[in-house]
Amino acid sequence: MGLPKIYEASKYESGIYKLWEKSRVFIADPNSSKPHFSMAMPPPNETGTLHVGHALFLTLQDIIARHERQRGKDVLWLPGTDHAALATNAIIEKKLAEQGTDKHTIGREEFIRQVKVFVGNSRDTINSQIRAIGASCDWSRGRYTLDDALNRLVNETFVKMYNDGLIYRGHRIVNWDPNLETTVSDDEVVYKEQKAPFYTLQYGPFKIGTARPETKFGDKYVVMHPDDKRYVRYMHGETFEADWINGKVTATIIKDEAVDPSFGTGVMTITPWHDRTDFEIAERHGLEKEQIIGFDGRLLPIAHEFAGQTIDEARPKIVKKLRHKGLLIKEEEYTHNVALNDRGKGVIEPQIKLQWFVDVNRPAVEWKGQLRSLKEVMRAVIEDGDIQIVPKRFEKIYYHWIDNLRDWCISRQIWWGHRVPVWYRHAKIKNQRSKIKNEETYVGVVPPEEQGWEQDPDTLDTWFSSALWTWSTLVDQDLAKDYSLSLEDLLAKSLDYRTYHPTDVMETGWDILFFWVARMILATTYVTGEVPFKTVYLHGLVRTEHGKKMSKSDPDSIVDPMEVIPQYGTDALRLALVAGTSAGADQRLGKAKIVANRNFANKLWNIARYIDDLRVRPVEGEENNRGRRSLRVVPVGREMMPKSVADHWILNKLSISTAVINKALDSFRFSEAYELLYHFVWDDFADWYVEASKVEPNVGMLNHVLESTLKLAHPFAPFITETIWQNMGKKSLLAAELWPEITNADKAQARQFEELKKIITEARQISVNVGVSKPWLFNKNSNLIEQNKALIERLGRLGGVETSAKLGTGVQLHSSKTPAWLAIDIKDLKRHSKKLEEQVSNQESLIKMLEGRLANKAYVARAPKKLVEETKFQLAEEKFRLETLNSELKTFEKSLT
RNA sequence: GGGCGCUUAGCUCAGUUGGCUAGAGCACCGCAUUUACACUGCGGGUGUCGGGGGUUCGAGUCCCUCAGCGCCCACCA
Numbered sequence: 018m019g020l021p022k023i024y025e026a027s028k029y030e031s032g033i034y035k036l037w038e039k040s041r042v043f044i045a046d047p048n049s050s051k052p053h054f055s056m057a058m059p060p061p062n063e064t065g066t067l068h069v070g071h072a073l074f075l076t077l078q079d080i081i082a083r084h085e086r087q088r089g090k091d092v093l094w095l096p097g098t099d100h101a102a103l104a105t106n107a108i109i110e111k112k113l114a115e116q117g118t119d120k121h122t123i124g125r126e127e128f129i130r131q132v133k134v135f136v137g138n139s140r141d142t143i144n145s146q147i148r149a150i151g152a153s154c155d156w157s158r159g160r161y162t163l164d165d166a167l168n169r170l171v172n173e174t175f176v177k178m179y180n181d182g183l184i185y186r187g188h189r190i191v192n193w194d195p196n197l198e199t200t201v202s203d204d205e206v207v208y209k210e211q212k213a214p215f216y217t218l219q220y221g222p223f224k225i226g227t228a229r230p231e232t233k234f235g236d237k238y239v240v241m242h243p244d245d246k247r248y249v250r251y252m253h254g255e256t257f258e259a260d261w262i263n264g265k266v267t268a269t270i271i272k273d274e275a276v277d278p279s280f281g282t283g284v285m286t287i288t289p290w291h292d293r294t295d296f297e298i299a300e301r302h303g304l305e306k307e308q309i310i311g312f313d314g315r316l317l318p319i320a321h322e323f324a325g326q327t328i329d330e331a332r333p334k335i336v337k338k339l340r341h342k343g344l345l346i347k348e349e350e351y352t353h354n355v356a357l358n359d360r361g362k363g364v365i366e367p368q369i370k371l372q373w374f375v376d377v378n379r380p381a382v383e384w385k386g387q388l389r390s391l392k393e394v395m396r397a398v399i400e401d402g403d404i405q406i407v408p409k410r411f412e413k414i415y416y417h418w419i420d421n422l423r424d425w426c427i428s429r430q431i432w433w434g435h436r437v438p439v440w441y442r443h444a445k446i447k448n449q450r451s452k453i454k455n456e457e458t459y460v461g462v463v464p465p466e467e468q469g470w471e472q473d474p475d476t477l478d479t480w481f482s483s484a485l486w487t488w489s490t491l492v493d494q495d496l497a498k499d500y501s502l503s504l505e506d507l508l509a510k511s512l513d514y515r516t517y518h519p520t521d522v523m524e525t526g527w528d529i530l531f532f533w534v535a536r537m538i539l540a541t542t543y544v545t546g547e548v549p550f551k552t553v554y555l556h557g558l559v560r561t562e563h564g565k566k567m568s569k570s571d572p573d574s575i576v577d578p579m580e581v582i583p584q585y586g587t588d589a590l591r592l593a594l595v596a597g598t599s600a601g602a603d604q605r606l607g608k609a610k611i612v613a614n615r616n617f618a619n620k621l622w623n624i625a626r627y628i629d630d631l632r633v634r635p636v637e638g639e640e641n642n643r644g645r646r647s648l649r650v651v652p653v654g655r656e657m658m659p660k661s662v663a664d665h666w667i668l669n670k671l672s673i674s675t676a677v678i679n680k681a682l683d684s685f686r687f688s689e690a691y692e693l694l695y696h697f698v699w700d701d702f703a704d705w706y707v708e709a710s711k712v713e714p715n716v717g718m719l720n721h722v723l724e725s726t727l728k729l730a731h732p733f734a735p736f737i738t739e740t741i742w743q744n745m746g747k748k749s750l751l752a753a754e755l756w757p758e759i760t761n762a763d764k765a766q767a768r769q770f771e772e773l774k775k776i777i778t779e780a781r782q783i784s785v786n787v788g789v790s791k792p793w794l795f796n797k798n799s800n801l802i803e804q805n806k807a808l809i810e811r812l813g814r815l816g817g818v819e820t821s822a823k824l825g826t827g828v829q830l831h832s833s834k835t836p837a838w839l840a841i842d843i844k845d846l847k848r849h850s851k852k853l854e855e856q857v858s859n860q861e862s863l864i865k866m867l868e869g870r871l872a873n874k875a876y877v878a879r880a881p882k883k884l885v886e887e888t889k890f891q892l893a894e895e896k897f898r899l900e901t902l903n904s905e906l907k908t909f910e911k912s913l914t
Numbered sequence: 915g916g917g918c919g920c921u922u923a924g925c926u927c928a929g930u931u932g933g934c935u936a937g938a939g940c941a942c943c944g945c946a947u948u949u950a951c952a953c954u955g956c957g958g959g960u961g962u963c964g965g966g967g968g969u970u971c972g973a974g975u976c977c978c979u980c981a982g983c984g985c986c987c988a989c990c991a
Binding site for chain 1: 920949953955957989
């Protein structure tokens with residue numbers, strides 16, 4: 018079957034993927050006797066479509082998965098999607114707003130229904146796009162974070178942690194997003210530098226600084242550092258009267274070390290309800306806390322005439338009033354960081370709220386026979402080497418994060434997600450003193466049976482369920498319906514869990530190291546007593562050609578996989594994403610890079626096409642369309658048998674490449690592996706071996722090298738390699754083939770070809786340099802040249818190759834061990850003599866350097882003996898070369914005069 | 915403020931434990947050919963390895979220091 022001249026990816030790709038899926042090669046088999054390998058796919062959010070970041074991780078993971086399969090392993094690469102609570106919720110809320118309604122109007126049930134419709138469509142889109150990238154994942158085991166079984170496991174985990182005292186409910190200061198009306202965790206808060214006015218206000222006898230006058234209504238504590246000499250006369254606990262925004266207040270003096278005496282006046286008032294530091298000061302001294310700003314972001318009645326106004330509305334008016342009252346002393350500009358919600362970019366307002374938290378400091382986790390805190394376990398698994406992070410430098414970042422970690426707020430006030438598995442019931446007798454004491458709490462995997470219980474309205478942070486991903490996806494879905502089984506039973510009885518956990522590799526972006534990787538470690542070590550994965554490979558961000566973040570506001574800068582794929586092919590995109598990248602480093606991607614890699618795919622295609630032609634077209638005895646004598650037909654599939662030196666050489670190169678690519682892939686050096694492949698295919702195979710084969714074709718050998726090359730290239734470019742494979746008439750799938758075996762080549766013969774290569778290259782260089790096309794090559798007593806006349810003539814672009822009994826005039830080839838020279842006319846030799854002079858001078862400086870090294874007694878004495886020997890040997894060689902060059906130059910000068 | 919990185923050819927980046935005259939791709943220049951492939955072939959030039967200092971027989975690589983850039987964490991009212 019003849020292959021078309023240009024590989025048009027879009028013609029083949031979807032057919033190839035269907036072939037794979039039909040064959041079930043991607044489906045894992047826990048009963049297989051092969052060694053098992055497993056990897057969980059980071060579940061994309063069900064909020065939209067795939068972007069280039071997804072394409073990157075899918076490519077890298079697919080390379081891993083395919084390579085492991087090639088190494089004879091039973092591979093499970095488990096795909097799935099994430100319900101992306103906050104993101105999805107926000108999208109639906111926005112839709113509702115556009116329709117002029119909101120979630121409160123339509124109610125919780127209707128809201129959830131609408132979300133489900135939306136994510137259902139979105140999931141299909143995403144899954145088909147994952148296929149388009151060529152991901153060899155096991156679709157039969159696809160999961161979704163809100164599957165019933167996964168939901169149960171979330172509840173099980175919550176309950177277990179609650180019972181161990183690792184989850185508690187408490188009034189704590191949280192990051193409140195008034196726009197989305199929910200709390201967010203510390204990690205979801207981002208800071209943006211902003212210029213803002215900084216006011217100095219008169220507060221009784223003190224001057225206090227603030228950027229937030231709107232929070233100051235309730236301020237009745239003045240805090241200063243205990244060692245601040247300026248304020249020694251004020252005693253801790255002392256009170257005074259001050260005229261404040263809305264009249265007189267009684268203020269109390271507090272001494273606390275949290276105050277920085279060098280900032281502003283060294284005195285501040287505190288607002289414990291809306292500031293973490295203030296909250297902590299208040300906690301230390303048992304001070305009262307009062308809410309100033311409501312959860313809707315508007316001022317409360319304490320603000321008097323400003324009540325009901327938003328901060329932006331009220332601030333200038335409050336400043337005006339302060340000025341009017343003579344309380345405003347100074348107004349200056351300063352830069353500070355404003356806290357924003359990473360999702361939606363709403364301004365964060367710290368609030369005190371009754372929320373659910375994960376206690377990271379309580380020593381309640383059994384790990385390696387010791388009771389430790391979650392923090393300690395998270396640290397230990399990396400320190401002990403149970404988990405390796407690639408690249409290693411992220412370990413430091415990880416430790417740093419752990420050391421600063423506070424309790425994790427896991428409850429969210431949104432409706433889409435895993436509902437907090439807690440129910441409350443109000444006692445009938447009301448006790449005036451405390452409301453909470455009269456509220457019964459039930460925490461359980463299933464709702465309580467009695468009447469009167471009401472479930473906590475909150476849902477859990479998305480990352481709480483994602484944290485279970487490596488094992489919650491492996492629990493048997495049917496068994497999970499049986500509530501008589503405990504969590505331990507479920508794990509013990511799930512074959513997939515037993516076979517595939519811990520997973521081998523977690524491949525993801527460094528930007529979710531804390532959000533996800535750390536939380537998987539936290540939850541998984543706690544629940545299962547196992548690490549979730551053995552190795553974490555972190556990739557970088559894909560940036561624009563100019564190094565900027567791709568953003569929707571600049572659509573031209575975005576590389577959209579779904580546009581690139583039909584135009585250049587999936588393989589081109591995949592190769593571009595792998596080329597020139599290293600672990601943890603961001604990369605730049607633009608059209609040029611994709612084109613360059615498309616060219617590589619095309620190279621592969623054309624090698625196949627050439628070999629295909631040889632196999633099919635020439636018929637014995639006939640002349641082909643090039644007027645050359647036809648090539649002998651060699652039946653396809655015949656054992657490869659190296660005959661020529663070129664055959665041995667390419668076999669040797671193939672062996673080496675197979676080994677080094679394998680090694681690079683083993684250590685996650687994807688880019689390096691690809692580079693090795695690239696040079697093998699383009700330089701060795703196409704430019705030398707295929708060219709050499711035009712002189713002396715060995716179709717069996719060409720076939721063998723092509724097949725092996727396809728296997729090597731398959732993890733990187735699965736579609737084109739499989740397409741070629743299928744076109745070769747194979748009955749099997751390339752995706753199911755094993756990594757090529759290393760064949761031993763005759764090294765001596767391989768070296769002979771290496772020598773021929775040098776001779777050919779030198780001949781080409783000289784021809785170009787002297788500007789003569791097709792010169793003749795003469796040699797004296799060279800068996801190698803004599804035996805490979807046709808090869809040298811063709812590849813060296815020579816007029817002919819002849820033996821000569823005596824030396825003739827021309828340019829000597831240094832690469833030949835026996836005398837060989839290109840016959841060049843005297844008039845053309847001038848150009849070469851200049852080149853020779855250059856070479857002589859280079860040679861001289863090289864010799865000088867080597868001599869210098871050997872003259873250094875310390876070097877000779879202390880450097881390894883082998884190295885010194887090598888230097889000596891090299892010096893002798895270089896000296897000999899210089900002599901040759903010099904004598905040649907002399908001959909030239911003679912003949913030119 | 916604390917921490918982690920980066921700085922190598924015009925551009926994008928490799929350079930693994932210190933060891934031959936520092937590499938690749940792209941770009942650029944010259945030449946060739948209608949060849950499996952112009953999505954091609956052949957040939958070519960380019961570096962004070964950010965500056966300074968140190969350790970060493972030997973430093974792009976290790977240590978110190980300075981400068982510039984980037985990122986992460988914390989956060990000052």
